[in-house]
Amino acid sequence: MAGDLQEARVGHAAAGGGVAHEGQDVLGLAGTAVGQQEDGVVRGQRVGGRQAGRDAGRIGAEVSGQACGPVGTARGGRALGGAGPPVTDRVILACSAGAALRLLRGVPALPASATDLTVPVGAPVARFTLVARVPGLNGEPVGSGLLVAPAEQATSGGAVCPARAKALSHLSAKWPWVGAELRALHGPDIHALRLSYGRPGQPRPEVGLSVALDDVAALTGVRIEPGDVVDHMLVRWDGTLPPVTPAHRERTERLEEQLAMVSGLEVTGAWVAGTGIAAVVEHARAAAGRLVGPHGA
Template structure:
């Protein structure tokens, strides 16, 4: 490590990392009257929230929505003049194997789906966990025996599966309370689709905050789920939907955050990364430098120019775990020996095509494919979103650009298919693979000639599984950082999974940082106040 001898440039605060967490933190600092410098080592801000034009329409290329937890993110959306909306399309589906593994009998017509069928998401469930295990839609998916086993949850003591000595992973918790059928046919497909990880590898308290505690308090998991659903409906945001977004696309939120930060006097620099951090008189010093792309698109960018020293009383590390741990090596008393889990490689293929047969939305807003052993699943995709149905503004813009004045005249549709599961090699996805999967999942075969535009986007390693052991280790790290005045850490690797959790943690940490009394003024690298 080398330290620049340049005269430091002073800022009210420095935020390292321009993903949703860093943007939320910088925005919160401006609300406290500070003018921060935000640096992002990549060439854009937003992180997993990114927009791009496909078929002439700007769409979300990464995260497209969030689950409302608390009010940190909805307050932010409101303050920025944006609107929270829920999805259209009549709900999502699960693509599941036949119950009990039954196959078609002799002489049956060839079935490209191999007996797999679509099932609607449960009416009343949280992460696939039913509020009423004996409801008709639950029985249809897991069978009468599976439903009867799940219903016995109400007979168990609230302490079963929730005690400190019980396994802390989500799979063990659901299995203990409701049995294998709920886990395998409801929870596992949904969790794998959302988090790109098996529920056995995820801490229940991270993926479903408060669920185990509510189970212990209310006496059953189904009662805990019922309570969570009642709270969600009481919020009435996004029509009470489980997943919501910002009208026009989630990328509008990160765009608005950056604009608000700059309008408040903050500064945002992309292709600029933090190289080192050290304590200084009355604060911290950080070396920053221009960056260029790393060895691979998912690798951390590398320094590519002369360093400049930033001096500030407040540093927020909102970058990746790898970068944050490297910087924290310069913070006294912080043990940075932490093994960070690596997320699965993810590929998302979006296509815009002429397919009038999709006008009836045969899969609703989209579907999740249940994980199964290699060779047993009739498609390679793990999920499909009918974007032009799920988010109506996409359909409206496609009609404007490509013909069709009304929804019933839809001929052009946008679909996004996701690939990549834990333990599998990096998915290689071609257009023909996608069209074959679309045919099996929707029953509609789209000729290559009818594809107007397409885009493959990779998010390798971006969703690491938050295991119970990892969650406990990051708690200890945050406890070591807490006594260091003017230094804070945020981001998905410490805040937990989901955009709402990241935003809430980032805003909370930034508000605490802003509490330090300061009368400093922002001085730009050019020396202007």
């Protein structure tokens, strides 16, 4: 099943539809999904770097795990001692705040005050994605999905929703290509669903298949039997960002201003760009543009 889902994703991308869709969450069942880690993630490799420095205009960073490329090489630069850390003229730290700040604290050109900031942490989030054979969902009883109001927002005297999930997405209805490719692989009546968990002020959500199936039944009116589940996966984000405050925005802008004085070094990510894919993509493109522009070439 996992291989089939991965094959479906590659085939769709090759056909020109490989843009970022929420529906591609289901493709994480192929084992390709990577949650945000404390030490950051770079092309699937964890960054465990603890120091960074500058020497003759070059930036070096120690990393643990396999480098992105053959040992002894570095795109746009060179490797120290063959098997040493990669060295390059231009670096973008595209990782979580904790990893980026640890690396930046080793850059002599940056004052200590530049990285003396605390990034707030939001509520832990869990997403449970499942693929199942469910004829009862063919009529799309909740359309592309729904949101669940917190219990405290229930009207006085009104019934509280028994579901623990805060949202449900019927992915194969929301993104028709997901449903089409799953049906091509596994026949009729196949559906992909995603349930989201985790609210501010609540503990880390504990979610298993039985909880997810109970929530699907409560939210759609359709009961899925465990034997009808083709595959499922839980992905967690324990280091999510809450809505950015003006004070945090001011501190990150000050950091970026001071970082602009360090040639060939940029940072990006939601903690500096603001939450949301659109904000991060725009910020990352601008950072890359500065590195390859007149002053970064």
